Structure formats: structure tokens, C-alpha cells
Amino acid sequence: MKLFKKISILTISLVSISAVSCKKLLDENPRANITPQFSTTPGGVLGEIVGIYGDMRNLWGTEGFTNITLAGTDEYLAGGSATSSTIPFFTYTNLVGNVTAYNAVSIFAVAYQDINTANGVLQYGPAAFPDAETRTEYLAQAKFLRALYYFYLVQTFGPVPLHTTFISTPTTSDSRASIADVYAQIITDLTQASTELQTIPGETIASTGATSPFAGKAATRATALYLLAKVYLTRGWSSAAQSTDFAMALSTAQSLISNAATYKLGLWQDFASANAPGNEYGEETLFVVDESNSTKYGNYVAGGAGGAYNITNDLFRPNYPTVNANYPATGGANVMTRDIANGRPFIRIRPNPAYVIEQAFADKVNDSRYYKTFQTTWIANTANVTTPRGTLTVGADTAIWMPPYDPGATKRATFKGIILTPPEDSAPNPYTTVFYPSMRKYDDPNRTGVNDPSTRPFILFRYADVYMIAAEAAYKTGDMTTAANMINVIRTRAAYQSTNTAAQNTAAVAAMQITPAQVTLDYILDERSREFYGECQRWYDLVRTQSLIRRTQQYNAEGGPNIQSFEDLRPIPQTEIDLVTTGPAFPQNPGY
Amino acid sequence: MEILKLIKCCKTMLLLLGISLLSLSAFAQSSEVSGRVVDEKGEPIPGATIKLKSHQGATSTDTKGKFSINLPSPKDTIIVSFVGYNTQEIHLTAKSANIRISLTVNNNNLNEVVVVGYGTQRKRDVTGAISTISEDALAVVPSDNVVDQLKGRLAGVDIVSNSSQPGASDQIRIRGDRSLGASQAQNDAQNQPLIILDGVPFIGGSINDLNPDDISSLDVLKDASATAIYGSRASGGVILITTKRGKAGKPITTYNAYYGISHITSQYPLFNGAEYAAFKAEATAGNTVNPGTTAYGLTTAEQAGLADGTNTNWQNLIFRPGYTTDQLLSVSGGTDDTQYGISAGYHKDQGTVYGQDFERYTLRTTIDHRINSRIRVGLNSLENVTITNGEDLYPLYNTVSLSPLTSPYNTDGSVNLLPLAGSIDASKVNPATITNPNIQDLSRRLNTFNSLYGEVNILDGLKYRANVGLTYGQTQGNTYTPVSNLYNTATATSQTTESVGNTQDYSYLLENLLTYDKTYGKNHLTLTGLYSVEKDHSDGSTFNGVGLPADYIQSYNLNLANSISAANGTYSEKGLISYMARANYSFDDKYLLTATVRRDGSSVLTSGNQFLTYPAFAFGWNADREDFLKDVSWVSNLKVRAGYGVTSNQSVAPYSTLGNLTINAYNFGTNGYNGYLVTSVPANLKFETTDNYNLGIDFGFLHNRLSGSIDVYDQRTNNILQTISLPPSDGAGSTLINAGKTKGKGLEISLSSINVKTASGFTWNTDFNISFYRDAIVALHNGLQSDPGNGWFVGQPFDVIYDYKKIGIWQTAQAAEAAKYGEKPGEIEVEDVNHDGVINASDRQVLGSYQPKFESGLTNRFSYMGIDATFVAFARIGQMVAVPYLGSDSGSSGYPFFNTGRVNQYKVDYWTPTNPTNEFPRPDASGTFPYASTLQYRDGSFIKMRSISLGYTIPSTSLKNSGISSIRIYTTCSNPFIIWSPLTRSGLGIDPEGNGYGGTLTGASGYSTNAIGRAITVGLNDPPTRTFELGVSAKF
16 A cells, blocks of 8 residues: 555656646747737837838839839830849830739838838827827828828829728738828828928937937928928829819928928039938938948848849949950950949849930030939959050040940040940940940949948938929929929039039029920920939839820830830739738729 | 756656655565577577566567576466567476477567557557558668658658758658648648657657667558547657667677768750850840840850860769768667667768768667566667758759850869859859868757656556656757859958857657556456646747858858848747547457547647647457458458547647737938837637548458558548738738638558568568548638639649640741730740630639659568568659749749850750740740740659669578677669659659759749749759668677
8 A cells, every 4th residue: 555655646746747837838928029019119119110111121222113113114224134024114015914023023012011010100109108299209200101101002003902000900801992082191191290200300309308219311391291292293193183282282392492491401512412422311312211331220231132132233234344345346355344333233224315315314515414323434444455446554544435425436446445325326336235324323332342232321302302393383383484493493403513614514504594485294204304313213203294105105115115005003913902802802903 | 947847847756756666676586497489490589578477577589599587486477479470478487498489470460569659559459540660671771861761661651852962851741731831831830740759759850860770660640540649730640750679688789881872863964065055046036125136145265165165064063972871889688677778870971962961970778677566667868960061052053054165174274263254144153162161051950859757557457657758959050151152152251151050949748648458358448548748949049240351260250250140039939738538448359449539738829729629539340350250261360440530730830829020120320220010910820620531441361461451531621720811901911810621532552462482482572552642622711712822722632733834835837826915936825724815814724733643652572592682662643843943933943044045054945946846935035935934844753763672691500609690781772763754754854853842933024923832843953863882780
């Protein structure tokens, strides 16, 4: 019996040992994950606003979204290394039957992820802050970001789902709201944000004395006003137009101009400064998607490409390192070597010379913007390169020259480097799909490796656009005088060249002025090309002004023959249509 | 904390065991009896078990068949048994000496013991569908791991290669898939079997941690009536691995070794120099965007190469002869009370690609000790270190894409570092750099796996057993990629990449088992009760650096890196509480009944749904014992089995129910902040369940000359835990839900026959198995009929290929018709399914399935006079495979620039105006390849010879006085040849077996459909190898 007693004690002990913390064993305590409960804390609210800003890097600066904003317009043709999946965005060939091609590059999924996060901030955030002023400023960021995304959505897709509350339970149903409802929500959010946001980035919050975290060029009241003006302008053109829209766009833009000092806004004297490296946080910038050389915060990894990296510094580059000394004959050394100053040639997007050189930038003498937008010379950086016309001296000779005109046979016979000219000039050696003038607005000379992504913030909105919005709004209200005045502000600045004498600049300014009679829609669109070439606005400019089809057909020999009348709206991503499985089917846009 | 608690708990247990048992030792008078056990021919039988019928002692014979045993009482009976021989009972007295016991061969293997989980059963008592394979059968196929050895060996056990690198494990499925896992990881987690090593779940470990030489048997539980006892992780079947343990008797020393040389079976066939130039020219002519132009013209060097006939085979630079070596030394033995086994092993597989190899060191210790007549304790401890090099290095694409018109070396003999200089791919580096010793892709894993038990006979028939399982594993990964290298084309040393990563995992398991075993007349009853708790933990971190001052530092001082960043840390803990009760009842050994009930509680499910209880039943009828069959001489064995059971599944990642914010940092100017995005919201999850019916027959005819099993089954899975993609407008990309139903049914046949057995000793045995499996999706979720992105369609098998169907290439004469579809001659013509004159998403169709129609394995063994020869073949027939390198692919296993003429590629028969083939489209320098994905779907059927082995056992007569009791030398050829494969026959592949996953075809012009990520595909990875091994196994 003694034995049995011992055994029972043993058994009971063992069972009870393993029963300890039995209940606890089934509790979950994550340590490496952050769960949605975090949204209700101040750190969670700030973190979610930061997260939305960070998510914008998945669009602005990436190849996919850059193509969405630029390709298939009057300004651009596909570069020689444009991937086979993006070429149709330039040429419109077989693009219609292939809605899935849009999935990877579409703003749709990113926008709704950020909108839902913003809705969470607006829903759970109020309880997180005891201080009213802090609360107001933080939540206004979410309103601004939500409005910004809805604005891009409604322009890209037309009617889209409108969610203004946090979706806390997964759902597989959704439907589209009218564009009138979407615009109304955007205007409500932006109107509130334009009085609730900080006045200047990173200002001190008076009630607490703390500094706002939203420094750099995060959203301010001015950013909200700029976007509000553009929203009114865009709605004015749309089927949801209100009679007051253009007037509201004009007055909003004008109020921003008259209060520019308050918002510390202005135009650089030199057009080149607006997009120059180091000036991203300057007076002309309204809003950026920030980047830096920090690996953790700045989205920088040596050699990084694809993903969320800003590779605008690579996309517009021609394949300059493969121009050989005997060009166009083969053989001979390559006249240039890839370096930081000249950039990594991605060869994705090239200018459409028929429009860019011959039409938009026809004036290259008084208007300084062509040469400030395009790199046309490559200075020799490779030793021992001899062309049939002589040996190139590193650092002195121009190895490749792509003037926007034919310099003539005499010049060609004596110029040691390689000359390429616009195809329209019918001279020897026309630009090709891989050799063409390089767009320089995104140059980043400060990165360490030649294959590194850009460490420069991506400028979304520039103060110059306020004048152009005002001009377009005035034009639509029939006030051609104001329209001309606004455009002339931009053109006056465009005339300035630091290398000119004061007299030369004055003369150029005078030559650049336009009269109210010259203001037409096409003039405004040409002017926008000159001012904003490459700034990821063109597709939206043409769609807003209902000019995409007409101008692509008029100027773009590759896309023009294929573009169809409905292609000024992008298709709803197929995933959205496929995955709405409950309730009514999600309709596709017409034509797709 | 957990570890501390655990240690405390173990200490307490052992202490209690020790204290309780010390007082129980007893003393008795005894006398020693000795003898010798021999077979029918008089040859000694080493390792035979000698057991006293009084249950008071046991021993085993030594290498010469000799034994001695203490008789506690003057009269006793010993039971002499050995696998494959009839058991004998011998009455002894204290005066018996030097008795000779001759065992007769038992053709009826029904007394063999089968491991059934939480205990063993005689084979004739088993009611579930269980397949068993012995160590000898496994050893015929030398391999890095036991799973690979199992390929084609057991009916219903499907093992598919998913990598061709050294140390690669395979994908295992028992009776197919049941659950819908979208990603590869999820699919594996939800469908792969549970591996139980010596009674303890092998969680967190890699199959590579196990030395195949240490395995004594492997049993596979297939139907729910058998797997139900393992509950919610067993829905994918259970593999029970039993390692070798010591037996009482004189020490037996075993030495096994083999050495093999391996070569790749074939290189990838590519365009040669002249063909490559022609291909480029055709791509220029075929440019559909800018006709007659190309961005990929021949460089100066290439033109020179074309002129002087340069034709470089770059593959020669990355392959080398590999070798395999394996050594195992083990000693086992023991006394009546204590048995021990120790072994040390070393295995190395030097890959056929530079920088890739796999090494393993193992140590194993087992101790079983009987403290007294009632109490036994034991320990099994496995320690191992595995070192894998180059498992994430994929040199093939960057090698085969190089131009054959350029030379690897300059005229002065130096390496031509940038052979494509002057082209768009100028930065590609010569693969000769692959031999740089500073390239690092190292994974070193230490794993210790321990199981302890204490067993108490409380009453006659009532037994209590405590099992403790403890595992700890740690893996360190080091990578370093120097610049100007095949793997890193950057040139500045500021752009080297390095990383250090660590993960640790540990698990503990505490089991309390009570068994009651009683026989009343013809009734035999066994009751088993279980209560167990288990916790699995893992955490890990990885740090990355960029730039280093010198290559030799590799990843050993990240502080020297120009920049350092951390990857997301990982942490997960999972708890499982289980209760199980099982009753086995048999009447007259004729009628068998098994009833099981299990209740599992899992931490990963939503609170309130964490527990589930489910039953299983099985009946068996040993018909051969019935009077009407007793006298039918040709029936040696006939059993009918029927079972029904429920199993459950909860294999979702911990914290799946809580929702998640994704980290996304950002800087406002110079201020950096951590940011978060809502990417998933809380999910409400419960158990997934599978209902399974199984009907089986085991038979043996003609004195078991022909024996085997036939099983049919039907399984239905409900409330499937699956990730569903949400409409993007939902904000969160996906969520987990319980939804959907699947069904599956199958037929498995295993046959063993002794075809020839002559008096002269010549025997020819055949083992054959074939299994058919058909599954289908019954419902997805929310009434959804199809989920093309995941390859799921109601009414179709699990993993189908859904895409356009290529019906040919548009020919010149069809130009007008092609134009209607916006296409040109030379482009792919696909079927316009709905004849609406437009090819769009609705013209996609199910083209086939990744699942085979059937699988089969065949093993033939011949033996004569000590010579043995074995042939193992296996077949998978009727499945489609995706071959990503035949389409335009962005993955590491395919061609980003397929058919553009930009780089060299797999040699295919492409269309030109003068070569109107229907195989591959016209090269097009613009890269416009509508429907390129349709090129990759191929018939993946194959019959392969897995191994051929020839051995010679030196007769024991010639080993007299040598100290060696037995010795066998053998030679094996692994993977000798492919018997039949449409893919290799067509020249479009070099191996029909898979070597990677997915191979996402983002495709030309976006026309393509992705190969689903979980699908095993035949990509451009290491070629298969053929190995010739020479081995010896000796016993001392």
C-alpha cells in the first residue's frame, strides 16, 4: 500500500505540474507585432499619420506610378528599356483588354489602405489627445491626406467607393459613390484642413509649447488651400460641376497668393532653383513625399530600385554609356562611363520631340526652361576615347551633344564628340529610343553610388502651380486679363537666366509676356508643359481639361493612333471587381 | 521564464521519480543460463531478444548469436524472438547450459510491431490505415534526409522535390491536400503531415536535423481513425519516426560509411554563338514597336567573337564535380536492466555548383533503465549541427544569360570581368567570380532534441507514463556579397551587402499517459488516457549592412559597415492543451474495435473557439481466423478494416486573430518617426475539421508469397482556415476566415511479392505501390465560384493552371485574322473560348492541374549467395508543371527578357517567317509577347529510376576470428536515369521534377497570369545530379 501511496503522490504531482498555467498557455501576447488597439494612443495616431505619409512613397517616385501620371500623353514616348508590361501605357496597344496590367501600378489599393488608416485616426484619435489644439492639428493631417487620396481616385477612376468610417470588420462588398459625393467629401475635408492645419511646417503648438512633428514640407493650411483650389478647378470641368467652381478655384488660389508671406511661400528667382537638389524645402515647395539618406526613415538602400524607392533620377536617363566613338557605325570605345553626375540609365521615359521640342519648348532663346529641364550635353569622363574626329579630353570636351536643333554639317564635321539631333530635323543621327535628351529635374548628385535611388524628397506641389490654377480658372470664367496676368508671372520668372545681363533679362521678360487674347486652353496646356514637364501631373492635366484624347492624337505618333475615347478614365483594378463577392457586382468603367 | 519553469518542472519530476523508486529495489537469488540462437541454416542470429516469461529480465544475442541470462527462479521459460522469425518458448531449469535454439523463418509478418502513436500494436491488431518502412528499405536510397528517401516508397505518401540545392528538403503530402493555403508557407503549414520523433512532435526542427542512419523504422498514419489521437495537427497525416535504441546483450558496434561522386546530369541547352547572333537579328527584325530596331545589338566584342567563332559555354564556370560522404559509428548494448545506444555521424553533400554544400554532425544517446520490476525511465537525446552553404544563391540565370560570343578570359589570361561591356547589360559580371571564397551564404543550425520518460506499472495491466519532450534549436545565418561579383554587380566597396540573422526556437511537451491493458478470456481491452500540454516558441532578428572596408570581414563585424539596418524582429508563441482517450478492444483476435476521442485547445484561435472535441472509430475483422477460412491453405492472412474519424486543423500563425499594423517609417524633413498602417483587422477564427472514411483490406496469399493492402478513402474538410483577399477598397488586403469545403477520395494499393525463391538461395522480391487521389473544391467562400488569383475553382482540383490556351503561333497566311485580335504573325495564338472576337479575361480556362493522376513506386530486390541488387523506381503521372524559364519571368528562376534577344536563353524553336513553327513566338526586341505565360505549361509526368544498388555480404564463415560479425559492401547509383518524361524528351527541360516555387510571370504586356506562388515549378535552378556511391556497413 505504501507503494501505491507513493505512486499516487507522484501522479498527482506530475498532473498538477503540467496543469500549472494551463489557462495562460492559451493566452496570446504578441511582442513583435503591433495590433490595432494602438490606434487609440497618441503614439498610435501620430504613427498612423506617419504611416500614411510613408505609404505615399509606394506611388510618387516609383516607376509604375510615374508612368501612370506621364505615359500616353502628348509629352512622352517609351524609352528603349521601358518594360514590355509598361510600353502599352505609352502606346495604348492592347491596353484595354488587359485590366490586370493596371493592378501593379494603380493608386487604388494604396489609396484605400491609407484612407482606412486615416479613417481610424479620425475615429479613434479624438480620445487620444487631451489637448484640443494638438488634437485639431493632428486630425487635420488625416483629413488632408484622406482628401488628397480621394482627389486622385476620383480623377483616375471616376466614381469610387466612399468610406469615411474605419472598416473594423473585413467585408467583401462595396459599391461606387457618385463623383459629386466624392468631390463634396474632398471639399469638406480640405475646407476644414485649410483652417485646422499648421500654418507652416513644424511650427510650435501654442497650447503646449511642443513642436509639431510635421516638419519638412508636410501638409499646411497652404497645402490644403492649394489642393482645394485644384479640386474646385477639376470639379468645374467635370460632370459634377457646380456653377461657382471656377470662381471658387480662382478666389482660393488668389487668397493663397495674397497671403503668401504668411505661409512663407514664393517663387525662386531662377526656374532651375525650383527643382534643384537641396531646394526641396524651399519657398516654392508646397508639399513633398519625403526621402532622405537614412536607411530607416528615409527609404534609402544603396543600389535599391523598384519597391517604394524614388527612382525618378533614373527613369528619364538615356543610355549614354553605350554611345560609341564611331557612332552610328559600330566599334570603337564607349565615349562615356556611367557616373553619379550623369546618372543611372533606366531608359524608361523619353521626351516626344514632335511636341516637346517643336511645340511646347519652341522658344528656347527667351524662355530659359528648355535647357533647365533637359540635359543636352555629356562632358567626357572616360580616358583614351578617340572618335574619327579626334581624342576627347576628359572634363573638357563634350562627348555627347544632343542639341534641340541641327547644328549643321560644318559643326558636325569638326565636333569631336557625337551629335544627335531631333528626328524632325532630318539630320544624320536622330535621337533614338535609347539616345535622347535627359530630363534633369530629378538629378541627385549627392547619392553615394551611381546605382543608388534618389535621396531627394519628391516634390508633389509647387507654388508656381497656384498661378497656373488661377490662370485656368480665370480663363474658364472668361476673365482673360487675369488669366494672362497669372501666366505672365510664371513667364516672367522663366525668362530669367543667371548668366544674362540685367538688360538681357529685361528684354527676355518683355518678349515673354502674353496678351489676354493669346490665352487659350492649348496655350495653358503648352505653358504647363514648359513649367511642369516631368513633374508627374501631365495625364491629370489633360484629363481634367478633357484634352487627353485630342492632344495625344495630335502630337503622339505612337499612342495617338491607338488611344480610345474612354481611356481618359483608368479601369477599376480587376482585383476589386473579382473580390467584391457579396452583394451587387462592382461595375467596371465603360470600354474596359 | 518558460524555460525556467520547464527546468523546474522536470527537476521536480525526476526527483519524485527517483525518491519514490529507490526504496523499491529488490534482491533475489539467481543462476545464469547461456545459449546460442541460430537460423535454419545454423548461421548465428545477432540481436535476437531473449525474454523471461516471468517478465523479470531480458537480454539479446551478441554478434555470434550467443546470450546468457540470469534465472531468478530455478525453473522458468524464456521467449526467444527476432524480427522475421517465429517466436519460440523454451522451458529452462537452472541446470540448462549451452542450449542451441534454432529459429524458423516466419513468412507471416503480422506479429511485427507497428507504432501507432501513444503506444505500439501488433500488426494484426491494427485497425487504421498505416504504412511502414524499415531502415533497410530506406537505406537503399542514400540521401541527405529521410523524407527524400521516402520518395515513391509508400502508397499515399507524395514527396515532391522543391529545390535542387544540397540539403534541400521536399514537400510532403499524405493523401493530398485538404486545406486551402494560398501562399507556399500557409499551404505547407495546413497540409503537411505532423512528424513525431520518438513520441514527441518534431516542431520547429528541420527534417535535415535528423540523421537517416539513426532511424530504425518509420510509420505513416494515414486515415483519421489512426491520426485522431494526435488531434489538431494531424489532419495532414502523421509520420512516426522511431530511432534506434540499445538492446540488452553484448555491445554491438556498427560502422556505416559511403562515399559518392556526383555530377550534374545535364547542362541547360542554350543558343550557341552563331545561333545567338541569328536570334538577336531575328529579334530586331521582329520588333513590333519600332520595326527593324533593337536596343540589344551586338557589341564590338561580340562582333569580333562572331567573326572568330567564339562560342563560350559559361555554364562550365559554375559547375564542379560534387561528392557525398557519410559516416556513422554506433555502439549499443546493455544489461537486463539498462540498455544504451550511442552514435556519432557525419554527413557532407558537396554540391555541384560552387559555393553550395550541406554538412551535418550528429550525436545520439539513448538510455533505457529499469529501476525495478515496476518502474522504467529513459532518455533519448539527439544533438546535431547542420551547416548549409549557398541555399539562397542562384547563379544560373546570370550565367546562362551571358553572351556565348564573348570570352571568359582576356588574351593575357586575366578574367574578363564585364563580358557584356558596351551592351545594356554591361554591368553583368563574369561567373568566374563565383569561386570568390569571401562570398558567404551560410546557415548554421544547432538543434537538440530530447525526450525523457518515466513509466510505472501501478497494477498488473495499469501503467502510468510521463513523457517530457524538450527541443531547442538555434539558427544563425550569415551572408556577405562582395562587389564586382556574379551576385553583386556594384563596383564600389561601399556597396557590398552583409547580414547576420538569428532565430531560436524551443518547445516543451509534457504528457501524462495512463494505459490499462487486460485480457479476460477471449476479450482483450486496452485503454489509453492522455493529458498533455505543449508550448512552442520562436523568435528571431536580422541585421543588414551595406559597404565594408575589406572582403575578408564578411559578416563578422557589422559595425564596420557604412550603414546598418534591422529587419523586422519575429516572436511567436503557441500553446496547445490536449486530452485524449482511446479504447482498443479485440475479441478472439477476430474482431477489433478502436474508439478515440480527443479534445484540443489552441491559443491561435479566437477566445471562445479555442477548444474542440472530436471522435474516431475503427473496426477490424481478421477474417483468416474464421473457421471457414482456417483451412483455406492459400489464404495466409486476410483482414478487413473500416474507420471513420474527425481531425481538426488550427495551423494559422499565432496572433492571426488580433489584426496587425504594418511598420512604415518616414521622415518629415530631418525628423524620423516610426509609422504604422492598418493592414489587417481582427479575425474570428475557429477549428477547421476533416471527416474521413477509410475502408481497407490487408491480405497475404500463398504463404505470404503475395501480400499487400488496398485502401479506399473519402475525406471532407469544412470551415477551412483560409486567407481571403479583400477588395482593395476595404483598406486591409486580406483576412483569415473559416470558410469553404473540399473533398477528396483516393485508392491506394501496396503489394509485396516473393516472385522467385529457389532452393539454391536465389530470391526475387518486388514491392509495388500505386495511389490515386482526386480532390475538388466544393465551396470557396461567400458563394464565390472561382478565385483565379489563387488558382481555386469550385468543382476543380486544388491547384489548377488557369490561363489562356495557346493553340499555336499566328502564321503569315493568317495575318488578317491575327489582326482582328490586334496581333501579328509570329505572335502566340490563343483560343477565343467564347468566340466573341476579343481575347479577354473570360477566355482563360483551366488547362490542367499540378496534381498527378497517379503515383507509383516499384522496388525490386534480388539476392543470391550474399549478393544483393535493388532497383527503386518511381513515377508521377498526369500532372502539369509550370516551367518559368520558357516565359517572360521576373523571378530568380526564369528569364526577365525571354525571347527579346537581349540576353542568351534556353534554346527554343522560335518562329521566323521562314520557320513557321507553332512552338515559340517570334523574337521581338520590344519585348511584346502577348500570352507569353502560355508557353510555360508542360506535361510534368515522369518515370524515374531512383537508385540502383548492388551489394555483397561477406559470408560469416570467412570472417571468423576477424572480430567482425558481418560486413556488407555495396555500390549505389542515385538518380541514374529518367525512364520516361515528355518534358525532357521535348528538349524543353532537363528534369521534370520541381526545383522551386512559383516563378511569377508578370509577363509581357501584362497578358500573363501568375503561376501561383505555392506551386512547385521547374525553374532555372541547379541541374539534377547523378551520384555513384561506394559504401560499407560492418558490425563488430
